[in-house]
Amino acid sequence: MSEPRIGVYPGTFDPITNGHLDIISRATRVLDRLVIGIAENAGKGPLFTIEERVAMVEAEVAAMTNGDGSRIEVRPFNTLLMNFVIGQGATLIVRGLRAVSDFEFEFQMAGMNRRMNPMIETVFLMASDRHQLIASRLVKEVAELGGDIGQFVSPRVKQKLAEKLGTGA
Template sequence: MRIGLYPGTFDPVTLGHIDIIQRAARLVDRLVIGVAINRDKGPMFTLEERVAMVGAECAAIAKTSGTEILVHPFENLLIDCARDVGASVIVRGLRAVADFEYEFQMVGMNRVLDSRVETVFLMADARRQAIASKLVKEIARLGGDVSQFVPAAVDVALRERLARA
């Protein structure tokens, strides 16, 4: 069984993430969405909320793709998470050259840590290349409409969170 790991903070999950998940699901038998616990980034949503949002969006993808999709929170090294879930492939989405430079360094380090785990890059769909969770949160904080960047349920969660803030 080929197991892939698609890691990220998913704060919040965007249509760009969903695009990568849909495409990655066609490449593996099981896709694990690794939701990173990254306290340094100061997430807007709790880990539990992010896991629930990603899980809700992935349920439909799993059903239509026939691929098992699991959501797995993690706080350790990415390569250790890959080992923990039995992944032989790490899936990374690329939007721009700047993403590649960072990811290139990560691949090199991960290859040293465990050469059995491959990294596969999927280019973001042209319509989704500009979407970044950080920018989505900023637009939402300033009262902008982010419905074209996130799933409907995430749009609602963002508006509710900001209304309480």
């Protein structure tokens, strides 16, 4: 029997969007187990605490209707990504690409990670066309300005954003 294919999908997930969920769902098609690594990343100045982001992602995974949620774990981390990946027993890093502008940064990161550990592969999944323009940063900006973010996030995340920002749902 072959070893299970374990991958890590790292990110800040501040907040988790429908684009993230698309990548999560598609990653589970090629992996036996997926660990969603929630980066503490205080330098980015996240709106939500690490605990809030973990809880939001866990709620979204629990709501998945395709049965893949049982093969997904959500874990916070505040260490070098490569150390986290190794600690999870993973051999793949999953990254989502929205546009060509993402590629250069992701290419550099994948190269650096490969130099640190050539046994860990990075797999890129292109965002589906209806999710290519979604970015957590933009979702927060639209929400802060009172725009409707319902097409970009789940109703649960929309409510959490409204509560955090003090805006109506």
